Amino acid sequence: MNYSKLSFSRLKSQSLYSQLVKRLEGAIETGELANEERLPSERDLAEQLRMSRTTIATAYRELEARGLVRSHVGRGTFVCAAADPIDGPFAWRGKISAGTAHLSHDPAMRQLMRDVANPDTISFTAGAPALECFPVDEYRRLMDGVLKRSAHVALGNAATEGQPRLRKAIAGYFGAKPEHILILSGAQQGLDLIARCLLDPGDAVIIDRPGYVGAIQTFRLAGANLVGWDIVRADLDELEDLILRYRPKLIYTNPTFQNPTGRVLPLRERQEMLKLAARYRVPIVEDDPYGETYLDTPPPPSLYRLDKYHIVIYLSTLSKTLAPGIRLGWLVASDYVVEQLTAIKQRENLFTEGPGQLVVAEFLERGLFSDHLVLMRKEHSKRLNILNQAIDRHLPRKTLDFTQPKGGLYLWCRLGRGVEAQRLLQHAIVSGVAFANGEMFYSDDAGRQDLRLCFSHVPGDRIEEGIRRLSKAFAALKASPLTRDASAVPLV
């Protein structure tokens, strides 16, 4: 068959891949493509038709799902005009959309979520505050009152924007108008809404390097081209160069007790960043889960607070100050942006869980949150001290290199002596301790010698045992032969 003779419409209403499927299907029906004939490789056909390889792969998968071709690994794709027996398992693989086809191969954060599920592992992996500070009794009492007195409001259908009472309480706490607050089912939802609202496939996004793994994954899902801005150097000239070179659709940054580095962007740099963003009209997404987690001294004002250009979308959450399990985040933005994001949120999960919203609203109204934060900061300081002492005691000098954070939940460490975090983690898991390895915070495969320890989540009396296990992992790593192909070793 002469593939180069195939013609395609470039109108948006007909996707290239579906046109290609139709052409090939037609060719199989007419016999132009004979039974058991081998199709060109995806790469060859992509070049011949000047289409992307993804388009070809999607079309081949669709044909496979319809039972018209069969792929054999290493041999290629063959026409298979005879129908499959109907009782075989359904070929779901052939039905996955082009944009999400390879998602399951990116296991970093799912692993992070699973690690914490093993009760025997001491996990410094996921970011969470000291849950021992969670005001269980207050929360129980408030929940009881909400279910007794406001069952209909809490349990019924509700506004996508959030419960009015919680919007008002957060607006009061944060210092904004309630109509500029959008309640989220976790801050991650905010990232996803923003990505869906602002990004077209191929758009560039400037993002902290290293930066939050959830942001990297969500922007990738939206098809964005991620451009890292070195958050440790935080050079504004470099940022301007990146803006000029990549013309980004947005800048994503976590300027305060940054995840994973713990860094705080100084006031002057904040102001410069805002000026740059305004000059080049690039919106800033300010992710601020950690602003309230300072240990002694409050950080400089948020970008949102400093912004005179209405160019910042501010994102925060209760996951790093109260508890991740209540899944409550919020964003602050201009009316128009809130309206757009609400329209997408409605299609994503209609609205956010009710009882938790009302309990947190009352928690804020009564000033209990501020009391809680004082308690939490004290406990976090204590745990960071214990961690520092344990590292001094159990790990040889220069094993880990890090700067002391002044807030946030993390110790961001560089491994000495060329040790790779991924290999260390394998031994650590065996020893019953876990951490977040550095690669997941980079969109470009860097960070192999970095790792992140969450110092706030593990109870004080377990931290030392965790570091003792880590020192065992170091010893085991030293004794083990070097694995050449690290990618062949599963994460756990």
Place this chain on the structure above:
Amino acid sequence: MNYSKLSFSRLKSQSLYSQLVKRLEGAIETGELANEERLPSERDLAEQLRMSRTTIATAYRELEARGLVRSHVGRGTFVCAAADPIDGPFAWRGKISAGTAHLSHDPAMRQLMRDVANPDTISFTAGAPALECFPVDEYRRLMDGVLKRSAHVALGNAATEGQPRLRKAIAGYFGAKPEHILILSGAQQGLDLIARCLLDPGDAVIIDRPGYVGAIQTFRLAGANLVGWDIVRADLDELEDLILRYRPKLIYTNPTFQNPTGRVLPLRERQEMLKLAARYRVPIVEDDPYGETYLDTPPPPSLYRLDKYHIVIYLSTLSKTLAPGIRLGWLVASDYVVEQLTAIKQRENLFTEGPGQLVVAEFLERGLFSDHLVLMRKEHSKRLNILNQAIDRHLPRKTLDFTQPKGGLYLWCRLGRGVEAQRLLQHAIVSGVAFANGEMFYSDDAGRQDLRLCFSHVPGDRIEEGIRRLSKAFAALKASPLTRDASAVPLV
């Protein structure tokens, strides 16, 4: 400037719109496009460049956001090389992605969500069960126990797939393996995950006509081409014709106490539908929020239960049996599909709220849900009777035509005498009563004389007053002059 000389790469890595933006930006910089020069209309340029109008519009908006052009309604788009003063409001409109640019203009369901917020309106609009049956005391007691005994599990980071205990409880209740259950933050999230996982822009989806407004909106957001299958006739030959003609990526159906019609697809048709889907390898998304809401007699087995081909993704929720505010839904699918959807859910909101999951798990384990359903069915029957009597008493014969439902939450009505539901609704809102007008259940502007009344949500002692107000609305409508341009009248 000669636009037809512009050249574009069709590689997927460079979107057409961003290439167009670059070309036009370059032309403005070099002066090829002079200051204050008028650009061609979106339609003209689309034809000239053989691109979609959306692509042109997106590029123009991007240029506007960068301050390089200005649009004036009715006059066109003009080059504007002089920079705007920096203290103007930020041009967010220019930053919205192509796929979501027109979302806010589709207000149907947001209106539905807002209607219920006005406490003076008797709302038959949104679908919710009798919240008066909600086991408040049991729920409070269980919540208290969860927070006391399982605070860490409930409040900490957790698996994206759902709390193991709830997956197991639902698996036991539903009759499936726990690993085939994915917990959702509401069933709407399931629709969104499925759309993101399976649909590429332009893919056809066969959908009940009329059908669930949330599904219509979510599939539209994914860029799907919606093909309605008449759910009242439920003609399988027609379904086969549609499959052959449109080659759909999936079939979405709510076969049991269908929203909005209340119809139940008979057993034989279920089996035929499965055969058709298997023959043409089209996955079925079975949306089943209402299976347990039968009033007297249980419906036939679900498609999932009858499916021998593993071709069905089953979706359900506690919103229509327990309460929408707890935002808990689930889906049942094969391992591979659960894995793919989990990867997307992780990017969407990491995981589902914890305390509610554990409370519902215990609720199911103790068999309290079955007790609750018996109570709820009795109350729903009572309310449907009251509604029927009120309609007989207050509305003239032939005002509303409907079939008695045997389950679900809705009375699906056709208005007599050419009355349009949208116009009636305007008067109804003024009279203090609300319903769902028919158009929102159609993807093709049909349904103008249809309306949906939810019979389960309004307490028995308010139903008659609601229908009395509706009869007032009918009278007011009869007395008012015909509004020619219905679209100019706001929804409320």
